[in-house]
Amino acid sequence: MSVSHAGLSIVIPIYNEEETLDELYRRLSVMAEGLDLDVEIVFVDDGSWDRSAEIIQDFNSKDPRVHLVQLSRNFGHQIAVTAGLDFARGAAVVILDGDLQDPPELVPEMVAKWQEGYEVVYAMRERRDHESWLMTTTRKAFYRFINRISDLDIPLDAGDFRLISSRALKAMRSLREYSRYVRGISTWVGFKQCAVTYHRPSRHAGESKYSLFRLGKLALAGITAFSRWPLHLLFIVGLSVASLSFLSGIVALILKLVQPDIVEGWTSMIIFISFISGVNLLAIGIMADYIGRIFDEVKGRPIYVVGNLTGFDETIPTMDRMIYCPPQPLASPPEKQP
CATH class of the missing domain: 3.90.550.10 (Spore Coat Polysaccharide Biosynthesis Protein SpsA; Chain A)
Structure with a gap:
């Protein structure tokens, strides 16, 4: 046949x-x-x-x-x-x-x-x-x-x-x-x-x-x-973290003005830095996967x-x-x- x-x-x-x-x-x-x-x-x-x-x-x-x-x-x-x-x-x-x-x-x-x-x-x-x-x-x-x-x-x-x-x-x-x-x-x-x-x-x-x-x-x-949902999710997470950081900065400034001798704790700072670092690494990983697929395509x-x-x-x-x-x-x- x-x-x-x-x-x-x-x-x-x-x-x-x-x-x-x-x-x-x-x-x-x-x-x-x-x-x-x-x-x-x-x-x-x-x-x-x-x-x-x-x-x-x-x-x-x-x-x-x-x-x-x-x-x-x-x-x-x-x-x-x-x-x-x-x-x-x-x-x-x-x-x-x-x-x-x-x-x-x-x-x-x-x-x-x-x-x-x-x-x-x-x-x-x-x-x-x-x-x-x-x-x-x-x-x-x-x-x-x-x-x-x-x-x-x-x-x-x-x-x-x-x-x-x-x-x-x-x-x-x-x-x-x-x-x-x-x-x-x-x-x-x-x-x-x-x-x-x-x-x-x-x-x-x-x-x-x-x-x-x-x-x-x-x-x-x-x-x-x-x-493109992972990229949209990164935008939402990034906007949320930026908003939280801005609000935290305002709260810290108010506390400093109200109580100039306040001793700020390092625990909250370490937690916040670790959280930001984790979000950044996640964002880099997701974007790297999309970029890697673009790289595979452009090689032809x-x-x-x-x-x-x-x-x-x-x-x-x-x-x-x-x-x-x-x-x-x-x-x-x-x-x-x-």
């Missing part, structure tokens, strides 16, 4: 998932057979150091629907998703995690919604297996927090598991910022959207690649990419580098801020001159 004739593309970012790939491919194949659409499966190897790429290449040798995009190193989940969206050629694209926590069996329901006229169909998690109360509470709090402070109504409890029409994807491809938050971008482009609900199971095998640090980094990217570096492609038999797409460096055959050494 030619890539350009795919009715549905399934984009799957992969990072060291060799233990899940056979079961993932089996379930995808069963699901695809039940669809009245041509299907292509675009795996994106995000710098795996296990046998993931080798296994996917073996799938491709037996099934021309399978394609592989190999990034030159680990660029991160959101950028791997972006690479898959760039190479997908279907009339609609489904983003699916490779750990089987996003069940392929939900895809037909998403396709049905798309055929009803929806441009984006996102999967909303009703329940998660084997997740601590603290993690569940933190996730829910984050989604509600970002909705309150952002300029968008980002769907609650929905990750990257979603179907995106070619029309919405065209708009998303034009947004080439370096700091990626795909679920926010798919909301930003607009169009008619709806949700399907599902029960998110535990991983089929292995461990989550999202550490607490990576989750925090993703949350920060979502906040700073779609909200590519979002990702592709090191190898498998299964693509047509012209490679030319996208802004993307580089494809295919493997080069080893040149023969020059003959020794007599």
Whole structure:
């Protein structure tokens, strides 16, 4: 099947998932057979150091629907998703995690919604297996927090598991910022959207690649990419502290005039100085994050580098801020001159 004739593309970012790939491919194949659409499966190897790429290449040798995009190193989940969206050629694209926590069996329901006229169909998690109360509470709090402070109504409890029409994807491809938050971008482009609900199971095998640090980094990217609220908060805090300082100065001046011999205590001064210092450091940190993201953008570096492609038999797409460096055959050494 030619890539350009795919009715549905399934984009799957992969990072060291060799233990899940056979079961993932089996379930995808069963699901695809039940669809009245041509299907292509675009795996994106995000710098795996296990046998993931080798296994996917073996799938491709037996099934021309399978394609592989190999990034030159680990660029991160959101950028791997972006690479898959760039190479997908279907009339609609489904983003699916490779750990089987996003069940392929939900895809037909998403396709049905798309055929009803929806441009984006996102999967909303009703329940998660084997997740601590603290993690569940933190996730829910984050989604509600970002909705309150952002300029968008980002769907609650929905990750990257979603179907995106070619029309919405065209708009998303034009947004080439370096700091990626795909679920926010798919909301930003607009169009008619709806949700399907599902029960998110535990991983089929292995461990989550999202550490607490990576989750925090993703949350920060979502906040700073779609909200100026932290900067507004700094202005309010700064104005409040300045007002408090002014009032404290007036009180100190009055006390000095009323009681010239008053001995001022150092405790209140230390507390006040510590408070001001903490506010200043917080302000510098928030502004530094925004400035750092500006710095990443103005450098103009590519979002990702592709090191190898498998299964693509047509012209490679030319996208802004993307580089494809295919493997080069080893040149023969020059003959020794007599």
